Amino acid sequence: MREGLTNLLSGLPQWLQDIALPVLFGLIPAVIIVLGVVTPVGLVGIWGERRIAGKIQDRVGPDRVGISLGPIKSRLFGLGQSVADGVKLLGKEDFIPPGGLGLMFLCAPLVVFAGALALFAALPFGPALWAADPNLGIFYLLSVGALEVLGVLMAGWSSNNKWSLLGAMREVAQVISYEIPMAIAALCPVLLAGSMKMSSIVADQTNGLDLWGLHIAAPEATALGWNLFAAFPFNIIAFVVFYICALAALKRAPFDLPECESELVAGFLTEYSGMRWSLFFLGEYAAMWAMSGIATVLWLGGWTGPLHGFLAGVDVGPIPGGVFFGTLAFVVKTTILFLLMIQIRWTLPRLRLDQVMSLCYKYLIPAAMLCMLASGAAALLASGGAGS
Amino acid sequence: MSATHPGSGGYIVPTRDVASEELVLNMGPQHPATHGVLRVAVKTDGEVVLDCEPMVGNIHRCKEKIAENVTYVQFMPYTDRLDYLAAMNNEECYARAAEKLLGLKLPERIEYLRVIFAEAGRISSHLMSIGTYGLDVGAITPFLYCFREREEANHLFEKISGGRMLYHYMRIGGVARDPDDAWIQRLLQFLDQVEEKMDEYNTLMTWNKLFQERTMNIGVLSREKALAFGITGPALRASGIDWDCRRDDPYGIYDRFKWEVPVADGKHGTLGDCWNRHYIRALEMKQSISIVRQAIDKMPKANPDELPPPESPHKPFLAKGVPRSLQAPKGAEVYVRSENPRGELAFYMVSDGGKSPYRVKVRGPSFCNIALLPEVTRGYLLSDLVAIIGSIDIVLGEVDR
């Protein structure tokens, strides 16, 4: 198809071809893939959260909305609930608070959603299955992840509501602080791999365990090559630090101060209604999954590991086994981290703002620093000392 | 120039170097954390609470005036609606007040039933307060666990009285219905279930580090202040004052049971902080369970001479000789208090010889306890304000009456 289209376009002037070809074969498929992943992830994520919350709390959760097509009637475990809620929200009044900054208020959910969307662009789902693989992959992801703060600050500031403003201030203070340990923790795998490119970091995790200069060769399927076990035990700590920071950056409980309903009514979301409100939610759940994905790539070997190692040769129909099982492994690992986020939310009470800060500056940053030093030392030992 | 507020948790109130304004936040009456329709006007500097003022009266329903216009019997369902989370205890206090005013004497079995139901009501009410306190500090799951156990209590009370929340079980001179053995067995099962599941609340709340961080050393109420403000109930005992109306001014048959009054000892956190108030409630539930078990063991069978079985299931289970139309002697005056789950509830009643009381004054524990809110919140953060309101555990139905 690609050749056919190229031939078709060859009649056009060269400058137009230069623009049209990347757009046709790069941008448009990338956007379709990313959008096609983000929205379902958000919808299923919301449904999953509600079902899991129900199960933890000894109740059922949404289980009614399914399909009813003639003779086919099924509740589908309530999978349609998010869609039904979305349709309901579309019908709500698009309320803009008087006295607020209208345009800013309208744009804020888009900024938040765009931030979550952009995370997926550089997320490697499987071998060669990504929208983009920039050289500065990690750097890009961490920067784009911070875009959400801007949207939340815009939302809180423009709402003309004291609760919203307090929520936004909390969000900014919290997320800006947690960026520091998060970035430092993310540097550990970067140091080990010697690259910021996501695919290189994954590739680095297939060739056995480096234990303080001692190299233990092990096949990929043993999962010993994962960064989690490198510079033992410091990368486990780094992984935990990154995970906690991800919770805080995503304002998930116990760090959900910006929107905590028992103190700030709904925080920065107080004045939002309808589709704009649900965009915040879609963005939050998509970002949750993306952050779990980043943690998977950095420490849990991305698509590599037992599933990919054993079954890479088994093709599934037209799909090469490496791609299919690699993607499956990535999705499974990411989803487990995602579910853990949900379970944590329904287990722990919320922290206070000063406690959130002291956790960051007193515990996480020193721990992340230590892990980075250890990872650097381990990388140095593995490469044969300072001289080489 | 920065200063810590006296008596605060040590938060630094920001300096005035930067031009800043005080923010007046109107918390409520429509706010998720004010436990009803309480409105708190909070003066804050950023997140620090400089001052706050609870504004009560949003659901004032003239309960005391209504009492003057209805008969003694007819006021009983209204007492349910004072502290609607502990309706049994309100009814018990009002029934005793009215009986004292009218000069009625109760048979043994009724006295035991009163204790059983009051203490079961206390367990049910404390389940609610502990659960909603979790909700206030952001732990949503223990709230639903507590509700699960409270649901069992509701089933029990519904089975015997017909109501799930507003029971109207206690009657002047008796109770609505005599429980049978099957019901008593179910009550014992409920007690076992609560005792077993209390570990879950403690794991998720009491002993959880994050919960302790949120509640320990917050909203400290000193001994002196507690006495000065007339605080009663778990909040008083959390400040280290060993006072329980049931033991120190025994009413009914409470002197026949062996139990302890849980008093905070300051081993965890500071004496009189939010955590201690929460913990005292958890300990009180255990004592109530023990009291109910003892009462069930000791409860005598009904003696038909003084306590005849009702003629039909519609009729209440009353002592013999309770007149159909109640009339107190002219000028009779009583002040009867009892230990409600939230503190001391008291009814002051005066009669002018008519069919309805001349004056009824309710001394509500929530109303007296809420007065301490500005005193203990100054200098804490906004999040702490929510934790403090939750730990005082007010019920607006009784604050506003």
Next chain:
Amino acid sequence: MSYFKELWDGIRTTAQGLRLTGGYLTKKGVYTIQYPEETLPIDKVTHRGIHEYDVDRCISCENCAKACPVDCIYIESAPDEKGKPSKGKAAIMTRFDIDYSKCLFCGLCVPPCPSECIQLGERYSLPGHTRDDMVVHFHEGGYPIQEKTEHAKSMIAEFRTENLYEKKRKERADRGIPTLRPAE
């Protein structure tokens, strides 16, 4: 040292909490029930729901209205030969309304009734859009009584032997008072 102790306490208690919630996650079955399909059992004798009322047995004594703390029961009966409201066994009810926007469901109206023609029933759902929807006109039928007591059964037998049900029904029909109640 307290630095590390606090850290350890935090990790330990968090892990305990996660183990507890994880246990629920893997537990089979839930505590709650699916409401419209399943309902909780209701005790037929004690439950205090919407009233049940027997219009034919009512003697229009107004004891229930007097016992009501909120005065939500409205009673009127058709005039007898002397032009006064009919009372006793021959009473023809023209109005027996209960305003459920006022009713406390306290059950105080039930014990004073001499003919046991009113009691609190099992129904609990009475949705409506206006305050008028909250007023139930019991004299037009709709909530027939389910006899629970021996006394009520003996009353019915008495009414049957005297053919009072038929007489009253005929009287009501003559006077054009609607009765939706099905014939026994």
